[in-house]
Amino acid sequence: MTAKKIILTVFIVLLAVILLVCLGFGIWVASVTSDAKLNKALLPTSNAQPVFYDKDGKEILIEKTPALSPEDIPKSLSDAFVAIEDKRFYEHKGVDYRRVFGAIVSNLKSKSLKEGASTITQQLVKNTHLTQEKSLKRKLNEMAIAKEVEKNYSKAEIMAMYLSVIYFGAGLYGVKDAAALYFGKDLNELTVAQCATLAGIIKNPSRYSPKNSIENSTKRRNLVLSLMREQGKISDKVYKEAVFEELVLTDDTQKVSAREFYVKRCREQIKEIIGCTDYELDNLGLKVYTFYDDELQTEISNILSDKSLYKKEDTSGSAIVIDNFTSGVSAHFSTDRKVWQRQPGSTLKPISVYTPALAENVIYPSTVIKDEKTVFGDFSPKNYNDVYYGWTNVREAVKKSLNSVAVKTLTYLTVPKSIAYLNKMGIETKKQDETLSLALGTITEGITTKQLADAYLTLACGGGYGESSYIERISNRDGKRVWNFSASKTAVFDEASCSLMTDMLLETAKSGTAKSLSTLPFEVASKTGTASVSGRNTDAVNASYTSEHTVVVWHYGKDIEESGGQGSTISARKIYEKIYRASHPFPFVMSCDVVSLDVDLYSLEKDKSVKLAGVSTPQQYRKAELFKKGNTPKEVSTVFDKIKLDDFILEADNIKGVCKIKFDAKDIYSYDVYRVLKVPEKIATVKDKSGQIVLEDFPSGVGVVIYEIVPYIENEYGLTVGNTVVKKAFIK
Structure with a gap:
């Protein structure tokens, strides 16, 4: 076999392999994208927005926000988005293959899927039909549906739908609300610089939102303006004026509609209940009955x-x-x-x-x-x-x-x-x-x-x-209740x-x-x-x-x-x-499984433990506390049940003729001290004292002197008297 034939054979084999690989890849792509269908109901068309009713059955009057139409979009705004997001938007049929090839090369180099190469049409599809997952399958489905979108809608219509759904940070979807929040303007009032600012946000709203960083937002805006000039969308004069325009934000606090905030919460709840997108919701014709109180919301x-x-x-x-x-x-x-x-x-x-x-x-x-x-x-x-x-x-x-x-x-x-x-x-x-x-x-x-x-x-x-x-x-458009x-x-x-x-x-x-x-x-x-x-x-x-x-x-x-x-x-x-301007709420009703019991304050103070008050606990040492019936203190205080006197010492000094009476007192007791010669005579009363007490007494005469100490408690029932302690001394 000649060298020429060998080369020809190798070429045919390689060509066949390439064709088989391409055929196999084509079959695989077809199978992966077989379910990728354009669903017009998912696009922001707003044919039958839900009607919301308050607690009294009255319609909650809010400004309806229909999807943007091509006539709503000023040229400077669409030019700004095309410049930064998809410069061949008016040339491709939904997929920019030159960008796709560039993204593939970039991703191979970085060994990641960081480059997506999504056109504006693809971004519209991703935000209405698909998840935010980064995978080859999702990207292929996105491309397939984007081609279908291009077949069914004009570029102007695609741009209007895209600008109706894209996320601008601060909880805002759609350029109309973004313009109102950031600049307090309608779309036709935006300057070129403001259009460029909005276009610059969507790549990373948390980084480029002017609410978060004026510096980052300004740099991003100037990049958009530079691209607009390079692509012939604005003149040098307009560019110079725009880059020097101060980025001034509106105070949006007073522009927030109280009703719209509540209705937005309702919309989020509906989407969770029935599993739909915002755009599907705006085409279902639902009647939504809420707990909304308009007067209170305003207040x-x-x-x-x-x-x-x-x-x-x-x-x-x-x-x-x-x-x-x-x-x-x-x-x-x-x-x-x-x-x-x-x-x-x-x-x-x-x-x-x-x-x-x-x-x-x-x-x-x-x-x-x-x-x-x-x-x-x-x-x-x-x-x-x-x-x-x-x-x-x-x-x-x-x-x-x-x-x-x-x-x-x-x-x-x-x-x-x-x-x-x-x-x-x-x-x-x-x-x-x-x-x-x-x-x-x-x-x-x-x-x-x-x-x-x-x-x-x-x-x-x-x-x-x-x-x-x-x-x-919630009721459907025919009045049939679909959720309670x-x-x-x-x-x-x-x-x-x-x-x-x-x-x-x-x-x-x-x-x-x-x-x-x-x-x-x-x-x-x-x-x-x-x-x-x-x-x-x-x-x-x-x-x-x-x-x-x-x-x-x-x-x-x-x-x-x-x-x-x-x-x-x-x-x-x-x-x-x-x-409660007109009437007051009822007082709280205590559970029948809660009981009020007296606890012993002395135990709380001295032992740091919660004990129930005993029968003998004086009123001043009682406090009512609340307990669950199944969880009450198990121990009852006995500190007042048996009154006793500890460490009573009596010392006689015959030289000075004095008797020293010593004992340890507790502040919960009172003590009467008596001298007994022929008859008892009270010589002291000790109250509200803790610690060692020392009393001196000078009895007259000589011989045996008897001292008695009587501890007791005063309470609302009278006196509770403890055992009398007696000591004797001999005075020479």
């Missing part, structure tokens, strides 16, 4: 927008009100439009430490614990201002929010049990949360205002947990433990850290919390409830300079004043 938005309630100008506020009977959210508002997961501080103590400890019969409200600086391994909690109160009880520790006592109580309860109770109330935890710092409200992922309110709702409802709801029921809210509860705590916790939180509102609520003419149970980072307060929280409503107010920011007992508690008071 809390006004209260939270009152700058006088914040110490720092840039502090944000959030509040929620839940009806205890229906578990429906009557009102919920946040000044920055966001739903954060943040650190709740000491408001977590009642639900992570004290109520679980009561439920596990680990403590009573009257349990005595020493409040002191304590080291637990590598953890040493500090009280506010590093002030410690020594021996105290759980009730006082809750009222004063003593961190040392909370951590000690958690050691009695154990961290795993605390975690289990939190999980039962819908508060998720991580492995790293399994530490004693949980007692102080430190939780890795943080919790939302609503999650905290739902946990306190559990206390208000006697221990049953059930997630609250914005929505009462059920306010069913799962037992977390026993009712008696909740009653004891509520009783302690009532005192916290009267004279503890939440005392700003004490002027309210009805009962409120409350706890405050403060969280800080590097010595700066970032969160100030008040969680509270009456017999009828649960309210959480949360102030937050980078450095708010306030604690939970300040602005957030005052805000809570103002909210309660609005809720």
Whole structure:
């Protein structure tokens, strides 16, 4: 065989192999993308947006936000997005193969999938049809659907749909809302620089949002402007004017619609209930009946927008009100439009430490614990201002929010049990949360205002947990009911433990850290919390409830300079004043499984133990305390039952003619001291003294002198007299 034939044969074989590989790859791609179909219902067309109704059945009037149409998009805006995101947008048919090849080379070099090469059409598909997963299969499906989109819609229509769904940070989807939040403008009012700023955000909203960093946002904007100039979309003159334009943001706080915030929460709940996207939701024609109270929502938005309630100008506020009977959210508002997961501080103590400890019969409200600086391994909690109160009880520790006592109580309860109770109330935890710092409200992922309110709702409802709801029921476009809210509860705590916790939180509102609520003419149970980072307060929280409503107010920011007992508690008071302007809530009803028993104060003071008062315990040494029927003190104090005198010593000094009477006294007893010659004569009475008593007596005459000491207790029943102790002395 000649060399020429050999080369030809090798070429044919290689060509066949290549064709087979390509055929195999094509078959594999076809199988992978076989389910990749364009679903027009997923695109933002908004043909039948849901209608929302308040608690009285009246429609909640909000501005409908239909998907953008091509006529809504100014040329400078589309040019900015094309320049930075997809410069061949008007040339390709959904997939830019030149970018794909470049991305493949880049990914092979980096051994990762960091380069996606997605066109604007592909980004539209990813945000409406697919997940954010980074995989070859998803990318192929994205490309296949993008081609179908291009076949069915014009470039202008694709651009309008894309700008309707893309994420701009701050909880904003769609360029219309982004323009309103960042600049307070409609799309047709945007400058070229502002268009470039918006286009620059979407690559990494947390980094390039002007709300987070003016510097990063400006650099990114200038990059977009530079590309616009290079691609001939703006002139040198326009470029120079735009790069020198100051990036000025609007104060969006007053622009947030209270109704829209609540409706947005409803939309999120619907998507969870029926498993749909925003765009599907806007085409279902649902009728949504909610627990919304328009008057109350307006009131809390006004209260939270009152700058006088914040110490720092840039502090944000959030509040929620839940009806205890229906578990429906009557009102919920946040000044920055966001739903954060943040650190709740000491408001977590009642639900992570004290109520679980009561439920596990680990403590009573009257349990005595020493409040002191304590080291637990590598953890040493500090009280506010590093002030410690020594021996105290759980009730006082809750009222004063003593961190040392909370951590000690958690050691009695154990961290795993605390975690289990939190999980039962819908508060998720991580492995790293399994530490004693949980007692102080430190939780890795943080919790939302609503999650905290739902946990306190559990206390208000006697221990049953059930997630609250914005929505009462949902009907389809034909009026057929498709979903109903059920306010069913799962037992977390026993009712008696909740009653004891509520009783302690009532005192916290009267004279503890939440005392700003004490002027309210009805009962409120409350706890405050403060969280800080590097010595700066970032969160100030008040969680509270009456017999009828649960309210959480949360102030937050980078450095708010306030604690939970300040602005957030005052805000809570103002909210309660609005809720109960016409009538007051019913007083709390104590569980029938709670009993009031007298404890012995002397044992509490001297032995640091909770003992029931005995029959002989005087009134001044009795105090009524609350207990669960199944967890009462087992020991009864006998300290007053048998009065005895210890260490009575009588010494006679014949030289000086004096008798010294010595004995050990207890301040709970009184002592009458008698000299007996022919008849008894009282020479002294000792009261309210502890320790050794020394008395001197100068009897007249010589011979035997008898001294008697009579210990006794004075109480409301008269005298309880102990055994008389007699000693004799001889005077020469």
